[in-house]
């Protein structure tokens with residue numbers, strides 16, 4: 129629906145501008161009623177030929193009618209001899225001052241009307257709740273009656289602890305008196321914190337659905353508009369609307385968009401509009417009693433940036449963590465989202481849950497949708513395990529891009545690179561096993577090695593992280609061995625390896641030289657995982673040491689990857705060949721290649737054993 133409005137506006141704008149440009153001439157034409165344009169000399173000739181019946185002389189033009197019918201106009205020039213000629217040829221002469229109403233007021237009115245119309249379109253207040261010419265200060269809250277939203281806690285997989293916390297709110301909204309009989313007070317606000325796509329919005333909706341109360345929802349970003357003061361008035365309006373419908377729930381998604389720390393940017397001016405909006409929100413929260421039956425639920429995945437004033441008692445004093453679902457949670461989400469999908473008998477939802485650790489509820493929903501689309505595209509009657517496999521691959525690595533043509537040399541380089549990743553992953557005991565390796569471009573990558581985890585992991589040892597580094601450097605190591613030179617293809621691997629190595633040193637205290645200290649700045653957000661830089665308070669000597677240790681870890685990993693691949697050089701060659709011929713090789717076949725490997729002997733392989741010579745490139 130929104131899409132339709134957008135495409136409508138896209139063609140409307142140029143058309144409307146064009147219309148505006150035409151308004152003046154069109155209006156001029158309508159109100160003057162002329163149709164033929166003559167030069168001044170032509171006009172005079174016509175008069176002298178007794179063809180002109182009447183003229184109207186205006187400030188800058190002369191309009192007239194002809195004896196034989198039809199009208200004309202010409203430009204008025206300063207010609208004192210005109211009047212005597214007109215009198216001589218019996219032309220009826222009239223004079224007229226331009227009518228200000230038609231000449232200017234009308235186009236002006238059209239322009240003003242058009243500007244307001246544009247403003248309404250741009251601000252999207254055309255239609256919907258409280259729409260009107262001046263309604264952009266009104267909140268655009270979407271209201272849905274709890275009874276009809278249809279969402280309940282049954283629709284949520286996992287998130288048991290969060291549901292228990294929110295259950296209390298629904299109990300209160302259903303029967304406030306019972307809840308307060310011992311003098312307890314309900315919280316005014318509940319803050320749902322957790323990574324994106326974990327179902328925070330769904331939980332808030334389900335809370336309203338369970339309590340059968342109206343649900344007003346607005347995203348933090350929707351408060352802040354280009355005009356100062358609009359955000360604050362939207363907050364006022366939102367609370368005003370909700371108070372009329374108590375008991376009710378107000379849900380503010382992405383509250384960090386307005387609730388960030390005030391005046392926190394050292395020495396720099398802060399965003400006044402955002403601050404005003406936040407102040408208004410705080411004032412509104414203080415202005416009602418929980419007994420009124422209005423509960424505010426907000427969601428964020430950046431709790432660390434929120435202003436402390438929002439979190440103090442009497443405001444969002446209850447925080448509910450909505451984490452990524454565990455194995456059981458994912459299994460429940462798979463079950464909920466496949467309820468209306470025809471599954472083939474080979475689909476094992478528990479196995480699917482096992483191979484997708486780290487997936488959020490939204491990722492799982494996306495996988496199921498992709499699988500169903502794939503199956504229907506192929507005209508199947510049911511969604512099979514193979515469709516799920518392709519869908520997971522698509523969600524993890526992006527869509528295949530078979531149209532991206534690679535020349536033979538590039539194909540070989542990619543095959544060597546991916547074989548390096550795949551073989552190191554298959555040879556090392558503590559990394560996720562290889563599911564498949566492919567040189568079909570996907571997303572932005574020219575090829576990819578898909579390692580599939582077997583279980584959820586919450587803790588990793590130093591040895592495991594070092595093995596991860598070796599796999600990341602496996603691609604570059606293989607390129608060095610096969611071609612004796614390196615390509616640009618490892619840029620992303622190097623970035624990820626460097627980040628991991630730096631975190632091992634600055635966050636996990638895994639360097640003997642630097643000891644068990646934290647050296648990273650606190651810029652990493654808890655749920656979005658943006659990697660941190662070094663703390664600005666550490667000395668340049670320590671920073672140099674961190675860089676030195678990072679580079680040592682990455683170089684060591686490259687060295688180990690090269691040693692590992694050199695000792696399995698015939699498998700490297702076989703896997704490369706297979707990839708060049710077949711484009712995709714499964715994890716089982718990689719295992720078989722390694723099991724049938726010929727003894728490392730120089731004759732059996734055309735590849736030379738290349739030893740590690742330089743540091744990190």
Ligand code: ATP
Pocket residue numbers: 283284285286287323324325326327328329330331381427428429453461464488489490491493
């Ligand atoms: P964001 O932080 O990005 O706003 P969110 O945490 O609010 O995300 P939702 O918008 O609630 O996440 O989830 C997106 C979709 O993912 C939901 O509509 C639902 O289909 C699915 N989903 C997410 N979590 C769950 C869950 N626990 N159970 C069932 N479905 C879920």
